[in-house]
Amino acid sequence: MAAAAASTVSAISNHVAAGHLFASIDALPTCSGSSLLPASLYASLLRLATSRRSLAAARRVAYHLASSSSSAPSTSRSSTPTFLFNRAIESLAACGSLADARELFDAMPRRDGGSWNAIISAASRAGNPAEALSLFARMNSVGIRPKDVTLASVLACCAECLDLRGAAAPWSYREEGLSVQRDSRHGTS
Numbered sequence: 001m002a003a004a005a006a007s008t009v010s011a012i013s014n015h016v017a018a019g020h021l022f023a024s025i026d027a028l029p030t031c032s033g034s035s036l037l038p039a040s041l042y043a044s045l046l047r048l049a050t051s052r053r054s055l056a057a058a059r060r061v062a063y064h065l066a067s068s069s070s071s072a073p074s075t076s077r078s079s080t081p082t083f084l085f086n087r088a089i090e091s092l093a094a095c096g097s098l099a100d101a102r103e104l105f106d107a108m109p110r111r112d113g114g115s116w117n118a119i120i121s122a123a124s125r126a127g128n129p130a131e132a133l134s135l136f137a138r139m140n141s142v143g144i145r146p147k148d149v150t151l152a153s154v155l156a157c158c159a160e161c162l163d164l165r166g167a168a169a170p171w172s173y174r175e176e177g178l179s180v181q182r183d184s185r186h187g188t189s
Helices: 002-017 021-026 039-051 055-071 082-094 098-107 113-125 129-141 148-161 164-176
Strands: none
Touching: 002 021, 002 039, 021 039, 021 055, 039 055, 039 082, 055 082, 055 098, 082 098, 082 113, 098 113, 113 129, 113 148, 129 148
16 A cells, blocks of 8 residues: 555656646545645645646645545644645635635634735735735734734735725734834835
């Protein structure tokens, strides 16, 4: 069984290296009872799907990741890297489906700051500032502290909504170490 798994990983890796997206995807083992592939392989598959803007491929990789994670024993499942789910959210959104990205985010077994940043940035880039701001408020309510990249997405959403009251909220984090440097040449941040 281990030899078959190694052969599958090798075949997928070779297809990815050659840039053969759908051959890579077709080589994924069936999800019923399949085990997780190496994290680097999922990351490579998602990167290739995103570079080709293939929503179908991104969906299949995300589905395989989620299905394999949920069918894994609880000890394995807890070690499924959250960053892979974050990359899948980014890939689905970059390929044009905020709805799929949000569905995966909502189904994640656990989330970190990167998860919140991925979905907030995805909503912002998809032109859905209200959802991004709602997610930001939810992130704060569960105690996750935003990083500067998350704040940049939120500020862009505030500008798009012309919500100057909302734009003040991210600046409250300045007191706790996050700051924006002023560019004295242009008077901008």
